[in-house]
Amino acid sequence: MSTDAVLRELLVRQLDHWLPAALHRSRRATLALAYAESDTAGAEAALRVVAEFADRLHGRRLTVLVLAPDGTELPARLGAVEATLPAEVAVHVVPGNPDRLPVALKAAGAAGAPLLTVVDGGDPDPALLAAAAASGRPAELLLVTEPGPALRPLLANAGFPLATEVELVPAADAPARLLGYATGSDRSLEALKDALWALDEYAGVRYRDPADPAGRPVDITLDPEPGPLRRELLAELARSGPRTVTELRRFAVTSTVYRAADANRALTTLLTAGTVIREPEHGRLGGDVVITAAPGGTAGPTA
Numbered sequence: 080m081s082t083d084a085v086l087r088e089l090l091v092r093q094l095d096h097w098l099p100a101a102l103h104r105s106r107r108a109t110l111a112l113a114y115a116e117s118d119t120a121g122a123e124a125a126l127r128v129v130a131e132f133a134d135r136l137h138g139r140r141l142t143v144l145v146l147a148p149d150g151t152e153l154p155a156r157l158g159a160v161e162a163t164l165p166a167e168v169a170v171h172v173v174p175g176n177p178d179r180l181p182v183a184l185k186a187a188g189a190a191g192a193p194l195l196t197v198v199d200g201g202d203p204d205p206a207l208l209a210a211a212a213a214s215g216r217p218a219e220l221l222l223v224t225e226p227g228p229a230l231r232p233l234l235a236n237a238g239f240p241l242a243t244e245v246e247l248v249p250a251a252d253a254p255a256r257l258l259g260y261a262t263g264s265d266r267s268l269e270a271l272k273d274a275l276w277a278l279d280e281y282a283g284v285r286y287r288d289p290a291d292p293a294g295r296p297v298d299i300t301l302d303p304e305p306g307p308l309r310r311e312l313l314a315e316l317a318r319s320g321p322r323t324v325t326e327l328r329r330f331a332v333t334s335t336v337y338r339a340a341d342a343n344r345a346l347t348t349l350l351t352a353g354t355v356i357r358e359p360e361h362g363r364l365g366g367d368v369v370i371t372a373a374p375g376g377t378a379g380p381t382a
Contacts, residue, residue: 092274101193109189113177115200136167181210208237230259246287325366
């Protein structure tokens with residue numbers, strides 16, 4: 080399975096989470112899909128998901144924007160799936176690159192209502208990111224680009240309170256891709272993390288957490304190998320000093336590709352190896368337990 084297929088499956092799963100919540104929250108919402116290349120199979124997959132929620136759209140209005148370089152041909156390509164959509168869904172095809180998205184969002188009246196923006200390809204333009212953050216209430220963003228500078232600072236500067244990023248590394252010689260996700264909702268961030276690790280573990284694609292000091296890829300699985308997270312937790316303890324389990328769980332969610340539950344597993348391994356120590360020394364590994372790096376500790380033998 081290619082990185083494109085993995086990203087399409089991730090979009091489908093995130094839409095399954097986002098769309099019902101958006102329709103419950105507001106009478107209108109916007110889904111914006113912007114592509115730097117002409118392959119817009121993701122847009123077709125997204126519209127099929129929208130069609131599955133037709134019964135929840137009564138009395139609501141969903142606007143779907145699709146931007147792509149070959150926008151003049153898109154209506155014909157999307158026509159079959161668009162025909163299955165209820166009247167409450169308005170699909171607008173806009174020829175052009177993702178940098179036209181700010182103008183398209185304004186023209187579509189996306190401001191002040193739930194907005195999920197998907198940008199696939201091109202450079203993470205600050206003006207585009209800022210428009211995606213400012214237009215939605217609330218706003219969420221899935222961004223796919225080439226590996227390069229860290230995305231979290233860019234997404235934070237654009238106005239998103241929460242963000243995560245992960246590099247998709249294919250098994251073959253195909254280029255890796257960098258995925259960023261930004262939101263203001265803890266629940267949405269957790270849902271994205273759950274979706275990431277629930278994708279097909281035999282897809283031939285692995286993850287690399289840009290925050291991992293060793294930069295080693297790991298397999299996609301519901302129980303991911305915790306080596307990178309152990310290294311990241313130790314690096315955080317070295318930077319910040321002793322932290323509670325609650326703080327380290329929060330760190331895993333907001334600063335790594337891992338989930339809160341993964342932090343507990345990684346901490347248990349570190350404690351068993353004597354790499355970190357805890358206070359109090361015994362008892363349940365509850366949220367108020369303080370974790371400190373042991374002198375000379377490493378991430379463990381399986382890091």
